[in-house]
Amino acid sequence: MVANVALRRRMAERRMTKAELAREVNAEIKILTGKPGTVSERTVHNWLTGATSWPPGKIRVALGAVFDCTPEQLGFTPTSRARTTPEADVRRRDFIAAAGGTAAAALAATAAAPSPRRIGTADLQLLQTRFAEVVASDHRHGGRIGIETRAVQLADEALALQERGSATQRIRSALYASAASFMSSAMWAAIDGRRFDAALAHHQKAASVAAMSGDSSIQFRIWSHAGSLYRHLGRPTDALAANDVARGLPIARRDPLFASLGHARHAAIHGLTGDTNAVRRSLGHAQDALDRADDAASRPMWITAFYDQAELDSLALAAHLSAGNWEDAEAHAHRSMALRRGAMQRxxxxxxxxxxxxxxxxxxxxxxxxxxxxxxxxxxxxxxxxxxxxxxxxxxxxxxxxxxxxxxxxxxxxxxxxxxx
Structure with a gap:
């Protein structure tokens, strides 16, 4: 046996114990398959000592998602048989196996069946479940290339359904919206992980697919993300322009919650320019709109999962910090932390x-x-x-x-x- 020095080094870089790695791998397996993994501290010990030189497929994929790299880069050595089974094939098998139920059977069947079938609500429900899992994973971890990769794969699945059967125009529009949702999550994961070139490429695809959906809520998410992308790139003029596209969409005029998010992100961008008056003005609009938002209104899961008073204060913190308003920044930080929901670890x-x-x-x-x-x-x-x-x-x-x-x-x-x- 040869000790796995590469894995030990990766764990050291993340200050990760055996128990913590086991929990993270099991969480990734649940996202991948729908069922919790069974990795234990003993399992991790076997990886580190070299007793296990090539873990099973699901575990390899989960490890890749945790560390954003290949199994080989983690010090594992494939067997001769494993070299003939690409990791992408493992991911696809696990995606189909994870789906479960009628909708999963429908997706798996369409991959092999030559005859067209009717695409319906069950297909959309499966995609919506997968989207919720991607969003939940982002809230826990964020920025990981595994999240980005999964989101792109699921976008491709949604688009592939367009070619696999007949559907009403409503269903087709919803499929485009689902694909755009996944691409917007891939875009955000790339932004969060500082992979800005990838984020720009994802934005182009997300924007074009969203336009075909006719869904202004997902278009808002994509252009709002674009504003954040340009803000992180230090390009406030482009950031304001992109965020203006989001703020000009029908959903932002119709729903105060969307309007509030648009104003809050505008404030964060103004912070880069040092324009304190613009920061305060935008934050005032954001707070007014949030106060008017109806909690009982039906909205997409992605916005209700993260945007609330805590997130508004977090964006206010970012705006004032960039503008050099230290006391205001600290006040918003304390308020945001006091109100933050437990799942929003990152x-x-x-x-x-x-x-x-x-x-x-x-x-x-x-x-x-x-x-x-x-x-x-x-x-x-x-x-x-x-x-x-x-x-x-x-x-x-x-x-x-x-x-x-x-x-x-x-x-x-x-x-x-x-x-x-």
Missing amino acids: SHAITTVRLAHAQLAQGDIDPAVATAMSVPAEASTHPRVTGMLALFGTKLHNRAAGSRPDLTWTQYTHDSRRTPA
């Missing part, structure tokens, strides 16, 4: 790091370090969080090199990179 971590930045900028060095150190280890491996924490460390050192808080942070980051047991 968002809570990002808000926490932004709070640390706001505290540091005000000279509150000890509280800032304590806040940054409170980010959970599993969340600190997220690409955005990792970058924000690294920038925090740089700013802290520039401001208070050699001080006790600086030394505390340096020791903390060093200890956090220790090899897991």
Whole structure:
């Protein structure tokens, strides 16, 4: 047996224990197959010692989703038989096996049956279930290439149904909307993971498919994401233009919740320009619209799953932080964290790091370090969080090199990179 040094190194980089890796792999397996995985600490121990050199297919796919890389890059060695079975084939088999029930049988049958069939509500329900799983995975982890890859595959599945049978115009429009929804999730995962070239490519496909759906709610999501993409790229003019497309759609005029999100993201973009008056004006519009939104209204799952008062305050935090309004930023951070829903782990971590930045900028060095150190280890491996924490460390050192808080942070980051047991 040869110990798996590559996997141990990857776990160390993420400060991940055997138990934590087992939980994450089991969660990914559930997303992939619909059933929880059975990976245990003993299973992970066998991977690390080399007792298991090539895990089963579902586990390999799940590991790839957790670490954003191939099994070979994780130190696993395929058997001669495994070399003839591409990982993509495993993913496809697992997708079909996971579907379950009538709708799953319909999808599997259409892949092999030459004769056309009627595409109906069951197909749409399956796609909607898969979309909910993608959104839930994004809320837990965010930014992972595994989420992006799955979303693209599911978009292709939705588009392929257009060619596999007959359907009413309503069903066809809904299929295009489903495909656009998946592509918008792929786009967001790429943005969140700092894969901006991929995000731009996903936006082009998502926008064209959404236009064919005639669904202004998914068009809003895509163009709102585009505004966020250009904001992260440091292109506020393009960001404002893209977000204006979203804000001009019928859904934003009709539904105050969509209007509120559009205004809040506009405020975050204005923060890049340092225009405090524009930030406050947009946030005021966002709050007014949110206060008018009817909680009982029927809306797409993707917006109700994340946008609320906590998210509005999070965007206000981002806006004021970019504009240099440190006290306002801190106030919104505390409010957002107090209201944040438990499932939004990645968002809570990002808000926490932004709070640390706001505290540091005000000279509150000890509280800032304590806040940054409170980010959970599993969340600190997220690409955005990792970058924000690294920038925090740089700013802290520039401001208070050699001080006790600086030394505390340096020791903390060093200890956090220790090899897991």
